[in-house]
Amino acid sequence: MATNNFKSGNEIVIPENPLSMYLFNSTRSAWIWLIIRLYVGYVWLSSGIGKVGNDAWIGENAGAAIQGFVGGAIEKSAAGPDVSGWYATFLEQIVLPNATVFSYLVVFGEIAVGLGLILGLLTGIAAFFGSIMNVAFLFAGTLSANPLLFILATWLVLAWKVAGWYGLDRWALPKLGTPWNTSKF
Template sequence: MRDKSTIYIPENPVSRFLFSDTRSAIIWLFIRLYVGYTWLTAGWGKIQNDAWVGENGGKAVEGFVKGALAKSQETADVAGWYAAFLENSVLPNAKLFAFVVAYGEFLVGLGLIVGLLTGIAAFFGALMNVSFLFAGTLSINPLLFILATWLVLAWKVAGWYGLDRWALPKLGTPWSKKVE
């Protein structure tokens, strides 16, 4: 029963098609595979690199953070509050952050490629992109952030050609009963 004091605005047909119609899943499949492959290969490269994960783990993060801190002094590419976060939280824990970034990138890529918990994987990919952008690194991060944001919006159908097709009905959603 609808509350008479609440006004419901119907979804427009384009949004309904893109974000709720399984016919759009083929579009999201290509986007998901591209973003997933990009994350998977980036993470795998870091996992195989001793400066990220291994005996010298954290050295790559230390170099990255020191470069971002230098940018914060020279230009406005890195905000002061983010530079303080990098200096006080990331730099002293560089080995831990290197491990989290390397395996995080790999797992985000894997989740997107197999289409499992697509919206969650895309969210964490976007979070990493924003972190890199805040640190003054452009590269492919703006494009990946936009695509990941769209994948988060399309979470209901983005994994249709993937494991989400079977996993989401089993897991249910916070606003519906679990399907038995």
């Protein structure tokens, strides 16, 4: 029986299928990722900028919004399975006492992720941190746009090589290299 697999030493290498090769390795698919990247980046950036002028996020009452959000998540945990007990404990023991710090992290994290995605700079890294924030919000029992943003961010992470082609990654990635390509480091 003939196969398209080939052996490289003791390793069997399975060739990439044409669709994933196109989506995740070919710059011809960059226009798809540009649309997704701009949408997700816009959502993050507008969310972060919207919080900048809000005193409950940044300013004299910084942390008040986080306290309210965490309080609601802890109530959901007590009321039912929307928030896991271990996550409610994390929120109560770590986030709540440091609400001001987390408030600034959320605001500037949202802005940084949004800018990274819109500019196409370190797209995979920006999408990864966006997905981490989405997961944190989902664990706290907040749906809204988080499931969709998480899925799109995960795809952007997978497409990191071409997702920023129509952006600054086109020039930054060849100059920066990758950690597994030690000739740049």
